[in-house]
Amino acid sequence: MSSQSPALHTQSHRRYLQEALKLAREAQEAGSSPVGAVLVDADGEIVFRGRNRVGEAQTAEHVGDASVSHAEMDVFFQAGKLKDPESLTLYTSLEPCLMCGGASSLLQLGRLVWATGDAWGGSGRLIAWADHPAMRETEVVACPEPDLEHEGAALFAPEAKKAFPDEGWKLWQERYPVETAGID
Numbered sequence: 001m002s003s004q005s006p007a008l009h010t011q012s013h014r015r016y017l018q019e020a021l022k023l024a025r026e027a028q029e030a031g032s033s034p035v036g037a038v039l040v041d042a043d044g045e046i047v048f049r050g051r052n053r054v055g056e057a058q059t060a061e062h063v064g065d066a067s068v069s070h071a072e073m074d075v076f077f078q079a080g081k082l083k084d085p086e087s088l089t090l091y092t093s094l095e096p097c098l099m100c101g102g103a104s105s106l107l108q109l110g111r112l113v114w115a116t117g118d119a120w121g122g123s124g125r126l127i128a129w130a131d132h133p134a135m136r137e138t139e140v141v142a143c144p145e146p147d148l149e150h151e152g153a154a155l156f157a158p159e160a161k162k163a164f165p166d167e168g169w170k171l172w173q174e175r176y177p178v179e180t181a182g183i184d
């Protein structure tokens with residue numbers, strides 16, 4: 001086997017973002033926050049699926065019942081030690097928070113793609129332009145599918161209203177005026 005790492009897959013982002021959104025709805029139905037994530041290898045195969053589990057019990061298979069039981073962490077704990085991380089793409093329904101974005105970059109994932117931006121809690125702008133030497137390898141692709149971006153915004157908006165402080169909700173209202181309208 002060559003010591004060179006396999007390249008990132010070249011397939012469309014769309015179906016992976018749809019899968020992350022599906023997992024986000026599953027999380028919501030289970031009583032957690034609506035966020036989902038999938039890890040995709042160089043061949044375009046989904047190798048791990050994760051979702052937010054903050055509202056559920058911890059199990060042998062999944063981190064749960066903690067403020068840090070985010071979808072991305074669910075994926076990372078399932079995946080264990082990553083082989084060729086730079087060949088992997090993490091797809092999320094929502095722009096990763098500082099913890100999950102930081103973990104993605106420190107793990108040296110090749111690429112990070114999300115359906116919907118998080119104007120309050122998202123870490124994309126830090127990862128994309130970080131001058132921290134440990135955080136310079138991960139490619140960032142924000143909101144490549146406009147209809148899925150709106151779908152994700154509508155799904156997460158009630159949670160943003162509930163979980164974020166007033167200034168965070170205000171940023172969400174500015175970024176997604178249609179999806180945040182009528183939520184109180």
Ligand SMILES: [Zn+2]
Pocket residue numbers: 070071072096097098099100101
């Ligand atoms: Zn997170």
